[in-house]
Amino acid sequence: MILTLFLACVPVLVQAQSMQARIKRVEAAGTTLRDVRVRLDWPTDAPEGRLRLQAGDLDAGALGWRFRDLDWQCPLQRETTGVTPRWRCAGPVRSGDGPALQLALVLDAAATAATLVSGDARVGLVRDSATPEITRIDLRQVPAAWVEALVREAWSVARLPRGRLDGKVHINAHSARPLDVDADLAVTALALETDDASAAADGLTGDLAIRFLLPDDALTATVDGRLRGGELLVGNAYVVLPESPVTFGVDLARAGAGDWALPRLQWRDGATLQVDGQARLRPDLEIASLGLSLASHDAAAVPGRYLSGWLGQAGIQGLTLSGGFRAGLELDDAALRSAELSLTGLDVGDSDGRFRFDRLDGALRYSAAAPVLGSVGWQGGALYGMSFDAADWHLESRDGLLRLRELVEVPFLGGQIGFDSLEVQLPSARSGLRMATALRLDAIDVGALARSLDWPAFEGTLTGHIPTVRYADNRIDFDGGLSIGLFDGRVDVSSLAVERPFGVLPTVTSDLVLTGLDLHALTGVFGFGSIEGRLHGRIDGLRLVDWNATAFDAELHTEPAPGVRQRISQRAVQDISSVGDASFVTTLQGRAIALFDDFGYRGIGISCRLRNEVCRMGGLRSEGNAFTIVRGAGLPRLDVVGFNRDVDWPTLVERLVAAAGGDVAPVIE
Structure with a gap:
């Protein structure tokens, strides 16, 4: 003009x-x-x-x-x-x-045409004199940053640092009507970031059809697209898009600085995932209300494409799925109001072999108000390679909690695991997943357990009743205790807790009491010479990080028992000496000891207080830097005495492994 x-x-x-x-x-x-x-x-x-x-x-x-x-x-x-002049300027x-x-x-008198060029990027604009309110824009290889300002009008914290655009934009800026923008665009390698780090995208490639209506202090928009590859991150949701087309659609509206209304949310990823829903978002994009329905006819790709962000936090990045499911949920004021998950022959596993559930079927239902019923079952499965049989769970939900309606018993390792109760509180804005259950263990075969976990060949049974097992904040706490029948004695476990059970560096804490263990059977399993007698003791404050001991206070000793001999072999004496920086003292000349296969003893005792990879050792009696491990009895009388109370823990473990493996042979001089 x-x-x-x-x-x-x-x-x-x-x-x-x-x-x-x-x-x-x-x-x-x-x-x-x-x-x-x-x-x-x-x-x-x-x-x-x-x-x-x-x-x-x-x-x-x-x-x-x-x-x-x-x-x-x-x-x-x-x-x-002709008669009409044309002006050209570049x-x-x-x-x-x-x-x-x-x-x-x-x-000229009929139209205005402008072309803006920078390198390979080109923007062409045409406006007819008869309809000056209408502008047509042609984009070729345009950097996404050129349209960042337009995007920020609708999303003030968004930035477009990378990517290219091709396509056409039609703008109707009639003074008597809202600004109307229609765009058909092809995007290549598009990247998006937000100032508050709430969302990000990279490598997005596809086609977009966009319409904006911008009346005074308001916005109405429709976006439909087809994406082929790229990554999306929204909160903890990380999505890796396939090269095959994924279509989506969104309708949104906003008046002034009010909430965002999204009456249409649509996502189509073949048989992997289909989503329909609607939402209302706060100005800061927090969820005010949300309703979604999801379906998958082939869930194999779901964990890798859509769940990796949440699975990483839970420590189960290797989750595998096979089969199908349907799900629905409703949120109001960021609180879950209802949810349903229907499973159809779904197999769930872990690529590291930690767990497996075969053919899950049924429906789980959750309600924050009125009661609803549901049930789910599996045909079998395994935990760390240990198989368990089929089980059915009948559940009820009301007042925001999911509860077990009747006892569940799962056959496991020749015995049973019984769930007397179960109460689950799903994640919310205030807290994560919480769970409490009452657990019974009846006659679990410890030998089968040891073989499955590649432990030494323990034998015995595991029995116990734990009134409450609580899971919260990625931590499991056990109230009550477990009693393990082991080596004709008993090991009682209390104060048991597990942090990050499926995550990085899982940590276990507990206290143990040992009562009357048969030392002959115990030392036979570990290949640690041969000792006859009964072992008692405590291990307090045990802490395992990634299944390696980092702290404990341990005290082990023998106690006389009717009809039980107290004898120790030459090999056991040598192994104890090699492990504990000890030597043996006898009433006879050293060479005479070679005439005996074993020796009587009055008592054996050893203690270790582990802190910062240093074991402070003690025995039946301690004087200065020396401590008595074995106090002999009879002839020849043999005492074993340690002379270094502070021992490097990794070195001590190496010695134990060497002794148990038979690498340290007895030497009699």
Whole structure:
């Protein structure tokens, strides 16, 4: 409009050779220019003139584009075709300290056409004089950053650091109607970031159909797209898109600074996942309400594509699925109101072999208010390679809790695991998943357990009743205790807790009491010489990190028992000496000991307080840096005494392994 009026005065230049204009404010097609200065120099008889257009400020507020200190200079040429003159001008345009772009303008009575070029990027604009409110834009290899301002109008914290756009944009800026923007775009390697790190995307490639309606202080938009590859991160949800097309659709509206309304949410990823829903978001994009229905006819790709963010936090990155499921949920004020999960022949496993559930069927239902019933079962499975049989769970949900309606017994390792009760509180804005159950263990075969976990060949049974097992904040706490029948004695476990049970560096803490263990059977299992007698003791404050001991207070000793001999072999004496930096003292000459296979003893005792990889050792009696491990009895009488109370724990473990493996042979001098 400015140039049309200005160029209409060009005949005046026949006398003046130069013309200038200053315009305080120009408004047209949703765009405002301020402090506009135009200058045209056209010497007499010259074939072309020199045009310069400057603007202190350009504000296309509805589109988000704002520029300062615009300066465009170009040689102006006049072309005559028939009776209508055509003006052509092409030259560099700058904004502030930004790089120069090439702007070409062709203007006649019928239309205005402009082309902006930077390297391979090209933006073409056409506006007909008959419909000046309509602008058509053609994009070719345009950096996504060029449209970042438009995106930030709808999403103020969003940035587009990488990517290219191709396509067409149609803008209707009629003064009597809302600004209407239609765009059909192809995006390549698009990246998105937000200032608050709430969302990110990278490598997005696909096609988008976008429509914006921007009435005063409001927004209505529809976005439909087809994506082929890329990554998305929204909160803890991390999505890895396949190369096969995934289609989606979103409708959204907002008035002023109010909530975002999303009446349509749609996602189609073949047989892997289909989603339909609606939502309302707070201005900060927190969820005010949400309703979703999900379905998968082939869930094999679901963990890798859609669940890895949450699975990583839970420590089960290797989750595998096979089969199908349907799910639905409703949230209100960020609180879960209802949910349902229907399973159809779903196999669930862990690539590290920690767990497996075969053919899960049924429906789990959750309600924050009125009661609902559900049931789910499996045909079998395994835990760390140990198989368990089929089981059915009948559940009820009300008042935000999921409860077991009747006892469940799962056959396991020749015995049973019984769940007398179960109560589950699903994650919320205030807390994560919480669970409590009453657990019974009846006659679990310890030998089978040891073989499955590649432990030494223990024999016995595991029995116990734990009134409450609580899971919260990625930690399991056991109230009550377990009693393990082992080596014709008993090991009682109390204060048992597990942190990050399926995560990085799982940590176990507990206290143990040993009562009357048969030392002959125990030392036979570990290959630690041969000792006859009964072992008692305690291990308090045991702490295992990634199943390696890092702290404990242990005290072990023998006690006489009717009908039980107390004898120790030469090999056991040598092994104890090699492990504990000890030596043996006898009432006879050393060479005479070689005549005996074993020796009587009055007592054996050893203790270790482990802190910071140092074991502070003790025995039946301690004096200075020496401590008695074995106190002999009879002839020949043999005592074993340690002479270093502070022992490096890794070194001690190496010695134990060597002794148990038979690498340290007895030497009698």
